[in-house]
Amino acid sequence: MIAIIDSGIANLRSVEKALLRLGAEAAVIDDPRRLRDAAGIVLPGVGAFADGIAKLQSRGFIEPLRREIERGKPTLGICLGLHFLFSESEEFGLHKGLELIPGRVVRFRDDAPDPGAPGTRLKIPHMGWNRLRIERPAPILAGLPDEPFFYFVHSYYVVPIDPDVTAATTEYGTRFTSVIWRDNLFATQFHPEKSQGVGLTLLKNFAALAK
Numbered sequence: 001m002i003a004i005i006d007s008g009i010a011n012l013r014s015v016e017k018a019l020l021r022l023g024a025e026a027a028v029i030d031d032p033r034r035l036r037d038a039a040g041i042v043l044p045g046v047g048a049f050a051d052g053i054a055k056l057q058s059r060g061f062i063e064p065l066r067r068e069i070e071r072g073k074p075t076l077g078i079c080l081g082l083h084f085l086f087s088e089s090e091e092f093g094l095h096k097g098l099e100l101i102p103g104r105v106v107r108f109r110d111d112a113p114d115p116g117a118p119g120t121r122l123k124i125p126h127m128g129w130n131r132l133r134i135e136r137p138a139p140i141l142a143g144l145p146d147e148p149f150f151y152f153v154h155s156y157y158v159v160p161i162d163p164d165v166t167a168a169t170t171e172y173g174t175r176f177t178s179v180i181w182r183d184n185l186f187a188t189q190f191h192p193e194k195s196q197g198v199g200l201t202l203l204k205n206f207a208a209l210a211k
Contacts, residue, residue: 001025001026001027001037001038001039002019002024002025002026002027002038002039002040002041002042002207002210003026003027003029003034003035003038003040003041003042004016004019004026004027004028004029004042004044005029005035005041005042005043005044005056005061005065006028006029006030006059007043007044007045007052007055007056007059007061008055008059009045009046009047009048009051009052009055009080011044011046011193012028012044013028014193014194015042015044015078015193016028017193018192018193018199018200018203019042019203019207021200022200022203022204022207023207024203024204024207024210026042030059032059032060032061032064032065033064035061035064035065035068035073036064036068038068038073038210039073039074039210039211040073040074040075040076040206040207040209040210041065041068041069041073041074041075041076042075042076042077042078042081042206043065043075043076043077043078043081043084043085043187044077044078044079044080044081045077045078045079045080045081045083045084046079046080046153047080048091048092049080049083049084049089049091049092049095049097049105049156050089050091050092050093050095052080052083052084053084053095053096053097053098056084062098065098066098066100069100069184069185072183072184073184073210074184074186074206074209074210075184075185075186076140076186076187076188076206077180077185077186077187077188078187078188078191078192078193079153079154079188079189079190079191081187082158082180082187082188082189083097083105083156083158084097084098085097085098085100085101085180085185085187086098086099086100086101086102086103086104086105086158086160087099087101087102087103087104088104088105089104089105089156090104090105090106090107090156091105091107091156100185101158101160101162101165101180101182101185102160102161102162103158103159103160103161103162104158104159105156105157105158105159106156106157106158106159107124107155107156108122108124108125108126108155108156108157108172108173108174109122109173109174110124112173112174113173114173115173122172122173124155125153125154125155126152126153126154126155126172127152127153128151128152129149129150129151129152130149130150130152130170130171130172130190131147131148131149131150131170131171132144132147132148132149132150132168132169132170132178132179133147133168133169133170133171133175134146134147134167134168134179135166135167135168135169136164136166136167136168136181137167138167138168138179138181138186139181139186139205139209140179140181140186140202140205140206140209141167141168141179141202141205142205143201143205144198144201144202145198148198149195149198150178150188150190150191150192150195150198150199151190151191151194151195151199152170152172152178152189152190152191153191154189157176157177157178157189158176158177158180158189159176159177160177160180165177165180165181165182166179166180167179167180167181167186170189170190176189177189178190184209186206188202
């Protein structure tokens with residue numbers, strides 16, 4: 001079973017439906033004790049970083065999640081779930097994350113020029129389809145076309161201290177990390193569950209690891 005963590009701030013059912021459509025056994029959980037018996041973990045999230053971390057803490061997920069990741073259980077963070085893995089976020093102040101990946105979550109610059117529309121500023125949030133440049137052949141990216149397009153919705157992005165955790169990057173005013181991979185830990189800035197065929201391929205690859 002793939003456990004989808006109910007942090008109280010995510011569109012959980014779309015992730016669950018996508019995995020079930022692929023034939024994976026998946027369930028949304030609100031009891032952290034169920035992480036022990038899961039074959040894999042998905043950590044989704046939308047909204048504000050501080051609120052999300054607070055809800056994970058109040059529901060008792062922080063230490064059990066760290067423990068299962070450190071035990072080697074395949075884990076996939078999605079969007080805000082990617083941000084949670086980092087040391088800290090500067091969203092509405094400075095807030096501590098799970099500290100599993102050293103680095104910081106930062107905001108796109110408000111004054112960044114839009115390369116697609118000279119004379120205008122970059123629109124924030126970054127919303128819509130954008131391409132990946134695959135930097136390392138992470139298992140969850142297997143079978144994808146060159147420079148695949150995925151669906152993004154975010155105003156903040158991650159800056160890892162160790163560049164070797166970056167598996168793919170995306171360009172939006174700046175080149176930012178859009179997929180991370182370290183051992184059993186994977187995370188995407190985009191929403192695979194909203195990214196049609198390529199998103200299902202990525203989720204299928206993850207489900208194959210969680211067996």
